[in-house]
Amino acid sequence: MTTSTNLVYLIALPLFSAALLLLLGRIADKWGHIFATLISASVFVIGAIEFFAMQGRDGEARAATQKVFEWISVGTFQVNASLLLDQLSICFVLLITGVGTLIHIYSIAYMSHDHDRRRFFAYLNLFIAAMLLLVLGDSYLNLYVGWEGVGLASYLLIGFWNQKPAYATAAKKAFVANRVGDVGLSLAIMIAFTQFGTVTFAGVKEGASGASAGALTAIGAMLLLAAAGKSAQFPLQSWLGDAMAGPTPVSALIHAATMVTAGVYLITRSNFIFDASPTAQLMVVIVGAITLLFGALIGTAKDDIKKALAASTMSQIGYMILATGLGPVGYAFAIMHLLTHGFFKAGMFLGAGSVMHGMNDEVNMRRYGAIGKVMPITAATFGLGYLAILGVPPFAGFYSKDKIIETAFNAGGIEGILLGGATLLGAAITAFYMTRVIVLTFTGTKRWDENAHPHESPFLMWAPMAILAIGSVTSGFLLSSGSALVNWLQPVVNEHHEHHAEEFLPPLVVSTMALAFVAIGVAFAVLKYRTVPLIAPTDVSLFTKAARKDLYQDSFNEAVLMRPGQKLTAGLITTDYKVIDGLVRSVGWIIQTTSSTLRSIQNGYVRSYALIMVLGVLALVTAIWMVTL
Amino acid sequence: MDIANYIYLSVLLFTIGAIGVVIRRNAIVVFMCIELMLNAANLAFVTFSRVHGNLSGQVASFFTMVVAACEVVVGLAIIVTIYRSRRSASVDDASLLKR
Numbered sequence: 001m002t003t004s005t006n007l008v009y010l011i012a013l014p015l016f017s018a019a020l021l022l023l024l025g026r027i028a029d030k031w032g033h034i035f036a037t038l039i040s041a042s043v044f045v046i047g048a049i050e051f052f053a054m055q056g057r058d059g060e061a062r063a064a065t066q067k068v069f070e071w072i073s074v075g076t077f078q079v080n081a082s083l084l085l086d087q088l089s090i091c092f093v094l095l096i097t098g099v100g101t102l103i104h105i106y107s108i109a110y111m112s113h114d115h116d117r118r119r120f121f122a123y124l125n126l127f128i129a130a131m132l133l134l135v136l137g138d139s140y141l142n143l144y145v146g147w148e149g150v151g152l153a154s155y156l157l158i159g160f161w162n163q164k165p166a167y168a169t170a171a172k173k174a175f176v177a178n179r180v181g182d183v184g185l186s187l188a189i190m191i192a193f194t195q196f197g198t199v200t201f202a203g204v205k206e207g208a209s210g211a212s213a214g215a216l217t218a219i220g221a222m223l224l225l226a227a228a229g230k231s232a233q234f235p236l237q238s239w240l241g242d243a244m245a246g247p248t249p250v251s252a253l254i255h256a257a258t259m260v261t262a263g264v265y266l267i268t269r270s271n272f273i274f275d276a277s278p279t280a281q282l283m284v285v286i287v288g289a290i291t292l293l294f295g296a297l298i299g300t301a302k303d304d305i306k307k308a309l310a311a312s313t314m315s316q317i318g319y320m321i322l323a324t325g326l327g328p329v330g331y332a333f334a335i336m337h338l339l340t341h342g343f344f345k346a347g348m349f350l351g352a353g354s355v356m357h358g359m360n361d362e363v364n365m366r367r368y369g370a371i372g373k374v375m376p377i378t379a380a381t382f383g384l385g386y387l388a389i390l391g392v393p394p395f396a397g398f399y400s401k402d403k404i405i406e407t408a409f410n411a412g413g414i415e416g417i418l419l420g421g422a423t424l425l426g427a428a429i430t431a432f433y434m435t436r437v438i439v440l441t442f443t444g445t446k447r448w449d450e451n452a453h454p455h456e457s458p459f460l461m462w463a464p465m466a467i468l469a470i471g472s473v474t475s476g477f478l479l480s481s482g483s484a485l486v487n488w489l490q491p492v493v494n495e496h497h498e499h500h501a502e503e504f505l506p507p508l509v510v511s512t513m514a515l516a517f518v519a520i521g522v523a524f525a526v527l528k529y530r531t532v533p534l535i536a537p538t539d540v541s542l543f544t545k546a547a548r549k550d551l552y553q554d555s556f557n558e559a560v561l562m563r564p565g566q567k568l569t570a571g572l573i574t575t576d577y578k579v580i581d582g583l584v585r586s587v588g589w590i591i592q593t594t595s596s597t598l599r600s601i602q603n604g605y606v607r608s609y610a611l612i613m614v615l616g617v618l619a620l621v622t623a624i625w626m627v628t629l
Numbered sequence: 630m631d632i633a634n635y636i637y638l639s640v641l642l643f644t645i646g647a648i649g650v651v652i653r654r655n656a657i658v659v660f661m662c663i664e665l666m667l668n669a670a671n672l673a674f675v676t677f678s679r680v681h682g683n684l685s686g687q688v689a690s691f692f693t694m695v696v697a698a699c700e701v702v703v704g705l706a707i708i709v710t711i712y713r714s715r716r717s718a719s720v721d722d723a724s725l726l727k728r
Contacts, residue, residue, distance in 0.1 A: 604725060605721055606659075606724075607650070607651055607652070607720060607721070610651055611651045
């Protein structure tokens with residue numbers, strides 16, 4: 001372990017910038033976006049310096065730590081605000097700051113007409129700070145702070161145009177769904193603390209070897225719940241589609257490249273828990289497999305280009321989660337897919353934003369068509385991302401996704417065949433819906449609105465797209481040549497190369513099968529979308545109807561969670577009103593009624609007072625007489 | 630003469646006075662009824678003084694007369710004042726106390 005003094009600046013700089021831009025208000029309008037972009041770029045530079053410094057060290061000394069301050073100190077319970085930069089964190093740091101900076105640059109142009117651009121950049125920097133804290137924290141508690149921070153930034157950015165009620169609702173939906181996951185994370189931390197007495201990664205790792213299987217499974221399940229919330233995995237997936245209400249750069253940065261992959265980070269970081277609990281691992285692969293198919297199916301029926309890409313994100317993160325559930329051999333491939341996905345999906349989202357920018361913010365792909373001719377750079381960068389996500393060699397996805405498919409098959413037995421089949425099927429469906437996006441958007445005939453005058457986006461927008469496209473082409477090769485990433489991550493995820501001995505299918509066969517499936521998917525889409533009606537046809541199969549309705553995820557949530565919840569609150573309110581308040585009010589009512597009855601005696605007539613006096617004296621005399629008799 | 634007859638008379642006078650207080654509206658009449666009740670009490674005092682053969686009862690009756698005299702002074706003054714302000718001596722009209 002090396003100690004470093006630079007790590008805190010990774011978080012402090014963007015945090016300071018966010019605070020500055022928010023506090024200065026309109027004064028900073030003129031230079032706020034440039035300032036935020038420079039801060040983001042400088043954080044990337046610090047990250048790169050740290051990365052090269054790491055390369056210079058070897059073995060144990062690679063990971064660097066920095067204790068910022070003593071945070072909580074209660075008896076034996078001690079938590080320091082410490083940062084840990086190891087081989088896993090640095091991947092994320094470079095991804096977050098690198099893609100983040102590109103998206104900052106893109107946003108300068110994309111948001112140029114928005115009079116709240118400064119606030120937007122402040123939130124983006126807040127996100128960068130929170131996300132870096134998430135990946136740099138050396139304990140679950142530090143991670144939790146970043147985890148909540150990115151949730152906040154995500155909420156603020158989804159609801160950035162909160163003057164539209166639907167967007168504000170989408171932000172709330174994302175927040176609530178994430179909250180469910182956050183409860184899982186806090187429970188996992190509590191269980192870890194009761195079991196091991198510490199919440200640092202190192203401490204929990206040490207304790208995990210001697211812990212009971214039940215405790216480990218419980219922690220694993222809770223961590224999985226947390227990951228499902230943040231990464232839009234089944235059953236907490238429903239918020240991601242609506243999160244597309246945010247500005248497109250946000251969708252690219254937060255809801256495609258970085259924040260939604262936090263769940264993958266969490267599981268990879270907690271590899272010692274999952275490796276020790278096969279039950280938890282099984283849950284992880286099941287969730288991953290369900291989500292990868294779920295997202296892919298939704299993607300096939302979405303006409304909104306951003307929602308189609310969001311469904312694709314959900315599906316691709318399903319691949320990563322599945323890979324993390326496959327044990328030590330899967331982590332590196334999950335992270336590799338995460339990095340390549342960060343490039344190609346962010347690039348495609350920026351491409352979608354570029355198309356929207358030229359088409360008066362139209363998102364319906366049925367109103368696109370033949371945009372490739374007027375926006376050649378956007379079409380080219382999007383196309384490269386498309387080839388990457390399909391897994392066509394030698395693009396990035398080929399190296400990462402095929403590895404996941406291969407690893408899934410190698411899981412062995414029935415499980416391996418089921419998982420491998422699911423990933424292959426997912427690849428075919430991915431090919432179908434991504435081809436559909438391409439065909440509907442960039443080729444075919446013009447179906448534009450008459451007011452639309454699409455034009456190529458300015459340099460500040462296409463340059464980041466071009467860089468990301470280069471990443472989508474080369475990152476896979478660079479990361480996998482000589483198993484670079486696998487070896488790099490080896491100290492963190494403890495991979496031993498034992499699994500490679502018992503291969504179920506050789507890599508070549510897997511790649512060929514995957515390509516064949518992809519080709520089928522592409523062919524289907526090309527044949528099906530030779531003509532595109534302007535209005536989505538309604539006489540479609542039951543299956544398409546279900547996919548259009550997001551496989552009824554919202555209806556399910558509404559029927560099973562929302563309505564009973566509303567009933568419950570209504571019932572509780574009634575109980576509170578009738579029973580608890582009723583008790584208090586009835587006391588008042590009794591006193592009031594009694595007093596108003598008694599008050600009528602006080603009628604003000606002297607004669608009636610006299611009569612009562614007489615009667616009273618008579619009663620008194622009678623009583624005395626009775627007693628003495 | 631049977632001593633009980635004095636007591637019967639006293640009770641009768643007291644009852645007439647009490648009923649008068651309760652049923653009559655005119656303040657003057659009510660006042661007179663109160664006097665009647667006081668004198669009924671005096672009669673009882675004097676009678677019992679005679680029965681017991683000491684003077685305590687007679688002394689008490691003198692006290693009662695003094696009190697009655699004071700009461701007449703104050704009471705009549707009040708009644709006259711009320712009559713002046715309201716042009717009425719009815720006790721039911723002076724029922725402001727309930728409000």
